[in-house]
């Protein structure tokens with residue numbers, strides 16, 4: 001079973017992933033284990049401080065190294081007691097490697113993950129060389145802390161675990177696995193505010209439907225995320241479909 005430990009000043013935020021959805025169901029089914037550690041419980045000075053003012057001056061506070069390293073050490077110990085020899089220790093930080101499907105797949109293959117979700121301006125840099133295997137960012141925008149990023153990693157990793165998804169959802173069918181955006185989806189009614197469902201989807205011709213969906217996926221990726229197409233080669237059949245999409249305009 002995948003072991004996940006998170007070091008955070010706001011453990012209650014993780015109620016969101018433990019009680020709801022795919023991550024909640026997977027926890028119930030014991031497909032993974034989650035333990036939260038509050039660095040406050042590892043504070044060393046008389047005031048139980050976990051942050052202090054930055055050397056060199058400037059605004060805000062910096063997380064002190066010692067309580068964090070102790071909390072991470074406790075998480076490591078716990079993982080060891082469950083049989084995890086070497087957990088991957090990940091620091092969620094805006095300075096990290098951008099999370100993508102390849103990194104998610106890498107993390108899914110680990111026996112154990114220990115994640116540090118920081119607050120304030122960041123954590124003392126001397127921890128970087130000592131304890132982290134990876135620094136990871138979830139995108140170029142400013143969050144208030146690492147917790148939501150840690151939950152994004154958890155959600156993406158847990159849904160890859162065997163048995164986490166029902167038959168209907170299946171991780172291998174996900175967008176990004178084939179390097180393309182998803183095709184459009186429709187449900188009843190057939191006519192909504194004057195807009196019709198594309199007739200091919202009502203035809204019952206499954207070969208045609210599969211072809212149409214692939215064409216739409218290629219076309220939408222070309223329109224909206226040309227960077228994804230540049231990373232992926234197209235088969236001869238895919239090139240034909242994409243050229244058709246461009247000609248038809250959509």
Ligand code: 9D3
Pocket residue numbers: 092093094117118119120121122136137138139140141142143144145146147149
């Ligand atoms: C406003 C503070 N910024 C000064 C230039 C730096 C800053 C410090 C701490 C910005 C954000 C944060 C808190 N963010 C995270 O801990 C974080 C994060 C993010 O903000 N964006 C994308 N991925 C991540 S992973 C962790």
